[in-house]
Amino acid sequence: MNPIKRIQGMQDILPEEWRYWNYVLDKGHELARLYGFERLDIPIMEKHELFERGIGTTADFFVQKEMYTIEEKKGAITLRPEFTAGVMRAYIQNGMSSWTQPVKLYLIGPIFRRERPQAGRFRQHHQFNCEILGEDDPAADVEVMMLALNLYRELGYKGLSFQLNSTGCKTCRPAYVEKLRDYLSQYVEQLGATDQERLTKNPLRVLDSKDKNVQPLLEDAPHLADHLCEDCATHFTDVQTMLQVLDAPYTINFRIVRGMDYYEKTVFEVLAQGIGAQSAVCGGGRYNLAPEIGGSSLPGVGFGSGIERIILGLKEAGIEPPAVPQPTVMIAHFGGETKVAAVKLAFELRQLGIGTRVAFARGKRSLKSQMREANNREVSYVVLLGEDELARGEVVVRPMDDRPQTTLPYADLVAYLTAD
RNA sequence: GCGGGUGUGGCGAAGGGGUUAUCGCGCCUGGUUGUGGCCCAGGAGAUCGUGGGUUCAAUUCCCACCACUCGCCCCA
Numbered sequence: 001m002n003p004i005k006r007i008q009g010m011q012d013i014l015p016e017e018w019r020y021w022n023y024v025l026d027k028g029h030e031l032a033r034l035y036g037f038e039r040l041d042i043p044i045m046e047k048h049e050l051f052e053r054g055i056g057t058t059a060d061f062f063v064q065k066e067m068y069t070i071e072e073k074k075g076a077i078t079l080r081p082e083f084t085a086g087v088m089r090a091y092i093q094n095g096m097s098s099w100t101q102p103v104k105l106y107l108i109g110p111i112f113r114r115e116r117p118q119a120g121r122f123r124q125h126h127q128f129n130c131e132i133l134g135e136d137d138p139a140a141d142v143e144v145m146m147l148a149l150n151l152y153r154e155l156g157y158k159g160l161s162f163q164l165n166s167t168g169c170k171t172c173r174p175a176y177v178e179k180l181r182d183y184l185s186q187y188v189e190q191l192g193a194t195d196q197e198r199l200t201k202n203p204l205r206v207l208d209s210k211d212k213n214v215q216p217l218l219e220d221a222p223h224l225a226d227h228l229c230e231d232c233a234t235h236f237t238d239v240q241t242m243l244q245v246l247d248a249p250y251t252i253n254f255r256i257v258r259g260m261d262y263y264e265k266t267v268f269e270v271l272a273q274g275i276g277a278q279s280a281v282c283g284g285g286r287y288n289l290a291p292e293i294g295g296s297s298l299p300g301v302g303f304g305s306g307i308e309r310i311i312l313g314l315k316e317a318g319i320e321p322p323a324v325p326q327p328t329v330m331i332a333h334f335g336g337e338t339k340v341a342a343v344k345l346a347f348e349l350r351q352l353g354i355g356t357r358v359a360f361a362r363g364k365r366s367l368k369s370q371m372r373e374a375n376n377r378e379v380s381y382v383v384l385l386g387e388d389e390l391a392r393g394e395v396v397v398r399p400m401d402d403r404p405q406t407t408l409p410y411a412d413l414v415a416y417l418t419a420d
Numbered sequence: 421g422c423g424g425g426u427g428u429g430g431c432g433a434a435g436g437g438g439u440u441a442u443c444g445c446g447c448c449u450g451g452u453u454g455u456g457g458c459c460c461a462g463g464a465g466a467u468c469g470u471g472g473g474u475u476c477a478a479u480u481c482c483c484a485c486c487a488c489u490c491g492c493c494c495c496a
Binding site: 005008060061082111113115116117118119120121122125126127128129194208210258269275276277280281282283303304305306307308310332334366367368369370371372373374375376382384386387388396400405 | 421422448449450452454455456457487488489490491492493494495496
C-alpha cells in the first residue's frame with residue numbers, strides 16, 4: 001500500500017512552524033486593532049460567477065490562473081483565488097452600506113490558485129488582507145499601505161519600500177491605453193506571442209512584461225502617470241505627499257500594473273528578499289468593483305499579503321520568533337493506583353494554570369523511560385508519584401535543572417511549583 | 421503549459437551489475453529493584469519511487485511513468 005500523500009502545492013503547518021505563524025498573526029491582529037479594522041470571515045467557496053465578474057475575464061489572473069472550480073447542479077462554485085470579490089459580496093449582502101462609513105475590515109485565511117508550485121508559491125496559501133470600503137480619500141490608501149509597512153517593520157524586516165503607481169480610472173485610462181497601443185504597435189514584430197495577445201486584449205499588461213527583448217522598448221513608452229485625469233492626478237499627488245510626510249520610502253514604478261481588472265488609481269507592492277524567485281510579499285491598491293457584481297458604486301482600497309512569504313522572508317533574515325511555551329510539569333508514576341492519582345493531580349494542576357503532562361503507558365513503564373520523555377519534552381519539573389509517596393500523602397519533585405529533588409507534602413506542591 | 425534537478429529505513433545522507441545495502445540523527449531496551457541529559461552495549465525499522473527492458477544476475481545500466489523540487493509565466 002502506497003501511503004497517501006499531500007495534494008501538490010499544499011502544505012502541512014507543523015508545530016515548529018506555528019511559532020512563526022503565531023508571531024505574524026499576533027502582530028497582524030494587533031495592528032488591525034490599532035488601526036481600527038474589524039475581523040471578517042467569509043466562506044472559502046463562492047459562486048464561480050462572483051470571480052468571473054469581479055476579477056474580470058480579460059485579467060491575466062483570471063485567464064491564466066486555473067481556479068479550483070466544481071460544477072454543481074445549481075451552477076459552478078469556486079475555491080476563492082483572492083479575497084476582494086468575496087469581501088464586496090459580503091458588504092452588499094450584509095447591508096454594510098448602512099453602517100458608519102467607511103467600513104474597515106481585515107481577513108485571514110486560505111486562498112487557492114492552481115498554479116505550478118515553486119519556492120514561495122503554493123496552490124493553497126494564506127493571506128492577511130485589509131480593506132477600507134466606502135471611502136475615496138487618498139488618506140485611506142495611505143492608511144492601508146502604512147499598516148502593511150508597519151506590519152513588516154515590527155516583525156523585523158529591514159530596508160522596505162513601496163513600489164507605487166497609478167492605473168488611472170475609467171475616465172482617463174482608455175485614452176492612455178490607446179496611446180500605449182499606438183506606441184507599442186510600432187514594435188509588434190519584436191513582441192513575443194503573449195505580449196502580442198496582450199496588446200490587443202489588455203495593452204497595460206505589456207508594461208509588466210518580463211521579456212528581455214521587450215523591456216528596452218518600454219523605455220520611451222508613455223507613462224500612465226503623465227496622462228491621468230485631474231481627479232486621478234490629484235489623488236496620486238496626495239498619496240505621495242502623505243507618504244513623504246510619514247517618511248515611508250517609495251519608488252514610482254510605472255510597470256506596476258496589477259493582474260486584476262478592478263484596480264483603479266493607486267496600485268502598490270512591497271518587495272522582500274528570500275522568498276525564492278518571488279519578490280512581492282504584499283500587493284494592493286484602489287478599486288471599485290461593486291457594480292460588476294450587482295451593487296452600486298463603492299470605492300475601496302486594500303492589500304493582500306502572503307503569510308507564507310512573510311515567514312520565508314523572516315527565516316531568510318534570520319529573525320527568530322519566540323518559541324511556543326511547553327507545559328512545565330510532567331507527572332511520572334508506576335501504574336495502577338499511582339497512575340490514577342497522577343491523572344487526578346494533572347487535572348488539578350491544570351485547573352490552577354500550571355501546564356502539565358502525564359506520562360502515558362498501557363502497562364509497566366520504567367521511570368527511566370518517563371524521565372527521558374520529560375527531558376525530551378523540556379519540562380521544568382517531574383513530579384513523581386510512587387506507591388510510598390501516595391501512601392504518605394507526599395510527592396517527589398525533581399527539577400530538571402541542577403537543583404536537588406525534594407519530597408513534599410501533596411498540599412505544598414503548588415506553592416513549590418509557583419515559587420519562581 | 422514549458423524547462424532543469426532529485427527520488428535509498430521516520431528524517432538527513434553514502435554507495436554500487438552479483439553474497440547479510442552503509443552511516444549519522446531519531447526511536448526502543450539494558451548498563452542504574454524508582455530517576456533525564458553524556459558515555460557504553462544491544463535492538464527494531466528499507467518492496468533502494470512505480471512499471472518495463474538489457475543481463476546468467478539490476479537497488480545499481482536503459483526507457484517510460486509518477487512524485488517531489490527549482491525556474492519560466494503569473495502572482496501573495
